[in-house]
Amino acid sequence: MCCICVHRILSTRRNLAFGHVQEQLVAVLIDRICTRAKAHPKGEVNLSLILISYANSTISRASFGDHYYKLDGDIGGEKLRQVLADFFELVVTTPMADIAPWLGWVDTLTGLEQRTRRTFEALDSLLERVVADHRNKRFSSGRVVGVDEDQRDFVDVLLDMADKDAEFQLDTDNIKALILDMLAAGTDTTSSVLEWVMAELMNHPDVMQKLQDDIRAVLGVTGPVTRDHLHKLPYLKCVITESLRLHSPSSFLPRETTEDTELLGYHIPKGTRVTIDSWAIGRDPATWERAEEFVPERFVEAPDDYTKLGHDFRFLPFGAGRRGCPGAGFGASSVELALANMLFHFDWGLPDGSRKLGASSLDMSEAHGLSVRRQAAQLVLAKPWFGH
Numbered sequence: 001m002c003c004i005c006v007h008r009i010l011s012t013r014r015n016l017a018f019g020h021v022q023e024q025l026v027a028v029l030i031d032r033i034c035t036r037a038k039a040h041p042k043g044e045v046n047l048s049l050i051l052i053s054y055a056n057s058t059i060s061r062a063s064f065g066d067h068y069y070k071l072d073g074d075i076g077g078e079k080l081r082q083v084l085a086d087f088f089e090l091v092v093t094t095p096m097a098d099i100a101p102w103l104g105w106v107d108t109l110t111g112l113e114q115r116t117r118r119t120f121e122a123l124d125s126l127l128e129r130v131v132a133d134h135r136n137k138r139f140s141s142g143r144v145v146g147v148d149e150d151q152r153d154f155v156d157v158l159l160d161m162a163d164k165d166a167e168f169q170l171d172t173d174n175i176k177a178l179i180l181d182m183l184a185a186g187t188d189t190t191s192s193v194l195e196w197v198m199a200e201l202m203n204h205p206d207v208m209q210k211l212q213d214d215i216r217a218v219l220g221v222t223g224p225v226t227r228d229h230l231h232k233l234p235y236l237k238c239v240i241t242e243s244l245r246l247h248s249p250s251s252f253l254p255r256e257t258t259e260d261t262e263l264l265g266y267h268i269p270k271g272t273r274v275t276i277d278s279w280a281i282g283r284d285p286a287t288w289e290r291a292e293e294f295v296p297e298r299f300v301e302a303p304d305d306y307t308k309l310g311h312d313f314r315f316l317p318f319g320a321g322r323r324g325c326p327g328a329g330f331g332a333s334s335v336e337l338a339l340a341n342m343l344f345h346f347d348w349g350l351p352d353g354s355r356k357l358g359a360s361s362l363d364m365s366e367a368h369g370l371s372v373r374r375q376a377a378q379l380v381l382a383k384p385w386f387g388h
């Protein structure tokens with residue numbers, strides 16, 4: 001499955017082909033921020049909700065194509081957002097029955113069982129519909145029609161493999177599971193990375209100003225920032241790298257030893273569950289100066305390709321080794337493009353007039369779910385920038 005993800009679904013070529021769609025989705029994101037800000041008397045927007053919706057539409061579009069799939073009776077995608085939120089929460093919830101099978105009745109009493117069933121049914125019927133539509137589209141006069149390589153979404157790629165590749169025997173359930181894996185692994189992480197970077201920038205207005213100056217100097221007076229501009233924005237990468245060091249969305253990376261192992265004088269038997277604490281590694285004062293501080297400048301002299309897996313074990317935002325994130329390139333371009341455009345098009349502030357942008361003005365408490373995200377919803381002021 002990992003091999004399918006890396007070489008077929010999330011390859012560099014497919015990521016590049018998806019570039020123009022990503023740019024369209026960022027345009028929708030900017031438009032949405034603008035509309036919400038205009039609709040509020042003080043220009044306030046709930047950035048958390050907008051970023052979740054952006055991440056969700058990016059992964060859904062890459063997975064399902066440009067057809068807008070809705071749950072029954074859904075208006076404006078709100079029901080789907082809620083079902084996905086429930087799904088992300090349920091994935092990391094341990095049912096009582098798993099701890100002590102004879103206490104399984106507690107899960108019925110707390111409503112966990114019913115909520116799980118409801119969420120499963122909603123997502124399963126949606127994915128059934130997606131796969132059936134794609135199958136129908138592929139059949140023309142009784143024969144399979146290929147979809148142009150650059151136009152194919154994840155479901156197209158998987159159906160092609162199911163039809164033509166004997167090596168992988170994929171059935172509909174496998175395809176649904178893989179797509180759900182993508183949604184689960186890609187949505188929450190992308191939006192929480194964006195939220196943390198914005199929160200750090202809010203708390204460090206000097207860094208935000210420097211980054212905005214950089215972006216606006218490269219763009220001049222006309223936007224939007226496209227994927228072609230990104231390599232001209234090295235400071236943007238330093239800011240994201242530093243934020244990932246402090247706020248890796250997956251703080252624990254679980255592994256199991258496949259053989260008896262000796263490590264630093266300890267004997268670790270085969271089959272031991274080992275948890276790598278990526279959060280603590282990123283903040284280790286033995287490796288990092290001013291480890292707890294947000295200092296993007298530390299990467300200016302020695303830029304780091306933060307998407308490269310396991311080349312620098314001082315921090316592991318995308319994990320490492322065979323189980324490392326196959327969507328790192330895809331996730332990075334979604335984050336960079338969205339962030340650069342948000343900073344180009346708007347000047348940002350905090351809603352409460354008495355609070356100024358500056359150190360510790362935002363609550364940075366963490367909430368643990370499928371990924372580590374900010375606990376408080378991010379309410380901000382977005383003022384369109386009229387330099388363009």
Ligand code: HEM
Nearest residue numbers: 185186189190250253317318319320323324325326327331
């Ligand atoms: C910037 C955002 C992202 C971050 C920080 C991130 C981080 C991670 C991490 C830390 C892991 C576990 C790696 C390990 O155990 O060594 C992981 C796994 C994974 N990621 Fe990402 N990821 C991001 C975006 C994405 C995207 C956009 C996709 C897909 C479109 C994706 C797909 C996956 C998959 C399929 C796995 C493996 C899940 C499994 O083992 O079942 N990720 N990611």
